[in-house]
Amino acid sequence: MQALIECEGHTAVAESIRVVLARLRQEIADSQFDEKSLDLALGGLSAAVERQLRQSLGYSLLPLVNATGVILHTNLGRAPLAAAALDRVRATAGAYSNLEFDLSTGERGKRDVHVDRLFQKLLASDRAGDRVEAGLGPASAERSSAISTIVVNNNAAAVLLALNSLAEGGEVIVSRGELVEIGGSFRIPDVMSKSNATLREVGTTNRTRVADYENAISERTRLLLRVHRSNFEITGFTEQPGLPELVELARRRSVPLMEDLGSGALFDLRSVGVNDEPGVLDSLRAGVDIVTYSGDKLLGGPQAGLISGRADLVARLRSNSLFRALRVDKLTYAALEATLLAYVKRDHDAVPVLRMMRLSKEQIERRATKIVAEVESAKLKHLKLEILEGESVIGGGAAPSAVLPTRLIAITH
Numbered sequence: 001m002q003a004l005i006e007c008e009g010h011t012a013v014a015e016s017i018r019v020v021l022a023r024l025r026q027e028i029a030d031s032q033f034d035e036k037s038l039d040l041a042l043g044g045l046s047a048a049v050e051r052q053l054r055q056s057l058g059y060s061l062l063p064l065v066n067a068t069g070v071i072l073h074t075n076l077g078r079a080p081l082a083a084a085a086l087d088r089v090r091a092t093a094g095a096y097s098n099l100e101f102d103l104s105t106g107e108r109g110k111r112d113v114h115v116d117r118l119f120q121k122l123l124a125s126d127r128a129g130d131r132v133e134a135g136l137g138p139a140s141a142e143r144s145s146a147i148s149t150i151v152v153n154n155n156a157a158a159v160l161l162a163l164n165s166l167a168e169g170g171e172v173i174v175s176r177g178e179l180v181e182i183g184g185s186f187r188i189p190d191v192m193s194k195s196n197a198t199l200r201e202v203g204t205t206n207r208t209r210v211a212d213y214e215n216a217i218s219e220r221t222r223l224l225l226r227v228h229r230s231n232f233e234i235t236g237f238t239e240q241p242g243l244p245e246l247v248e249l250a251r252r253r254s255v256p257l258m259e260d261l262g263s264g265a266l267f268d269l270r271s272v273g274v275n276d277e278p279g280v281l282d283s284l285r286a287g288v289d290i291v292t293y294s295g296d297k298l299l300g301g302p303q304a305g306l307i308s309g310r311a312d313l314v315a316r317l318r319s320n321s322l323f324r325a326l327r328v329d330k331l332t333y334a335a336l337e338a339t340l341l342a343y344v345k346r347d348h349d350a351v352p353v354l355r356m357m358r359l360s361k362e363q364i365e366r367r368a369t370k371i372v373a374e375v376e377s378a379k380l381k382h383l384k385l386e387i388l389e390g391e392s393v394i395g396g397g398a399a400p401s402a403v404l405p406t407r408l409i410a411i412t413h
């Protein structure tokens with residue numbers, strides 16, 4: 001053990017020895033002492049201690065290859081970051097920064113400004129070209145100038161903060177068809193009760209009409225909430241009011257309308273053949289007052305919860321003491337700023353998840369052919385590789401039924 005101790009220190013080596021011996025004793029006590037344990041006891045102890053030591057001093061969180069066909073996989077860490085985002089994290093996280101310091105006035109500043117300015121550009125609904133593309137008329141200056149965005153730890157936190165700030169002590173009206181559960185125990189009714197708002201369910205599982213919302217509005221109503229069905233679909237005999245109808249009702253009865261979009265695309269998915277996934281801009285243009293979405297789903301950035309909408313409502317969220325508890329650090333701002341800049345510059349291929357969604361079947365096939373050739377040149381006789389037609393999905397709570405054409409490599413071992 002002496003060499004190991006010189007290298008890694010007495011404490012770490014002693015701890016590994018204890019772990020290995022305890023395991024061996026346990027095997028004996030459980031009568032699982034087999035030939036392998038005997039080898040270990042007779043001669044393999046130092047090697048086992050070294051293995052244990054390497055493992056305990058090594059990394060547990062490791063990069064891996066995602067061969068699932070799901071672009072945004074929560075279990076595999078959702079969106080890989082853009083190269084520029086990694087550069088910005090490295091540049092700002094290892095040094096001091098102007099995170100909360102206003103360089104123009106020389107006074108204390110707010111951390112929100114670094115990304116709010118970019119969201120302003122991306123979400124301003126008066127970009128003439130986009131409005132023509134989307135077949136919309138000119139935007140009202142009043143709405144487009146008054147959109148602001150804040151950032152919290154994740155979208156679950158965004159929903160909690162919004163409900164608590166806008167509806168504490170009052171009622172929030174939600175369709176029974178939208179009382180969703182997202183992975184990791186995010187459930188709308190539970191978040192609602194944690195926010196101290198009362199859930200007022202309307203409609204039925206499969207059919208909810210705008211009149212159901214209207215009939216439920218009372219002096220206790222604080223908010224109408226629409227939740228995106230991120231990970232399931234209801235098909236058959238169904239009905240759900242369109243956003244314009246809900247917006248009209250919200251305006252007429254002076255109740256704010258909030259939408260939990262989940263995936264939150266800032267990129268028009270229609271360009272990759274996905275037609276039924278609403279974007280953040282679509283919702284804001286339709287007149288939704290507050291939109292919540294994740295930073296690491298379709299946006300392709302770091303884990304974050306984004307809240308965009310009417311500046312006066314966002315200001316109420318910002319002044320809630322919960323906002324301080326849910327705020328994000330400089331690493332997140334650095335990565336988010338770089339990701340948003342790629343959108344502002346319309347450099348969509350710089351964002352890995354967008355690049356992957358935009359790859360054509362032919363581009364993927366070329367990559368598959370190259371991999372197959374490389375494996376075959378290694379002459380691994382027990383492996384047989386074959387390229388097949390296939391489909392992948394976006395994942396991450398986006399377009400649960402949309403598929404992207406791809407090529408698969410089937411490996412027979």
Ligand SMILES: *Cc1c(COP(=O)(O)O)cnc(C)c1O
Pocket residue numbers: 154155156157182186227228229230260261262263293294295304305396397
């Ligand atoms: C993913 C999702 C959430 C949770 O977002 P996190 O960023 O994972 O906290 C909440 N609501 C909807 C509709 C979602 O799709």
